[in-house]
Amino acid sequence: MLHEKLWSANLDLAASCLRHPFVVALRRGTLEAALFSGYVAQDAFFLRTFLKAYALALARTNDAAAECDFHALMGGPLEELELHRAYAAELGINLEHVIPNRACEAYTDFLLHTAWHTSPSDT
Numbered sequence: 864m865l866h867e868k869l870w871s872a873n874l875d876l877a878a879s880c881l882r883h884p885f886v887v888a889l890r891r892g893t894l895e896a897a898l899f900s901g902y903v904a905q906d907a908f909f910l911r912t913f914l915k916a917y918a919l920a921l922a923r924t925n926d927a928a929a930e931c932d933f934h935a936l937m938g939g940p941l942e943e944l945e946l947h948r949a950y951a952a953e954l955g956i957n958l959e960h961v962i963p964n965r966a967c968e969a970y971t972d973f974l975l976h977t978a979w980h981t982s983p984s985d986t
Contacts, residue, residue: 900954907947908961912971914940919978929983 870877880886888894889902914937921933951958963971 896954899950900956903947903950903954904956904958904961905964905967907944907951907956907958908963909967909971910940910944910947912974914944916974916978919975920983923978924983926984933983 885894885898885902889899894902917933917937917940921930921937924930924933948958950956
């Protein structure tokens with residue numbers, strides 16, 4: 864399967880990411896509160912955009928099986944957003960007014976542009 868090929872071809876990159884100090888501190892629960900709050904806010908912004916991209920893809924497809932797939936895929940970001948909402952409530956983060964950092968904005972702009980201008984059958 865494609866995901867297995869991609870995973871094996873990029874094991875070194877995945878391992879490198881897992882060793883990154885931010886990820887290590889996040890995993891250990893030792894990440895500074897301000898960094899964790901920023902992470903939650905940026906990730907929630909990303910997840911909301913990812914959800915919209917899935918919704919756009921669902922709306923633009925004419926394939927019944929793909930409609931079911933996109934509907935199912937939307938569950939992932941929705942579940943993660945619920946977790947982020949709980950963290951946001953604890954940390955006093957207003958997820959409705961997150962200003963994305965440059966990297967997050969570039970990636971989410973790419974996602975939305977692709978979702979608006981590319982048919983799911985083209986990808």
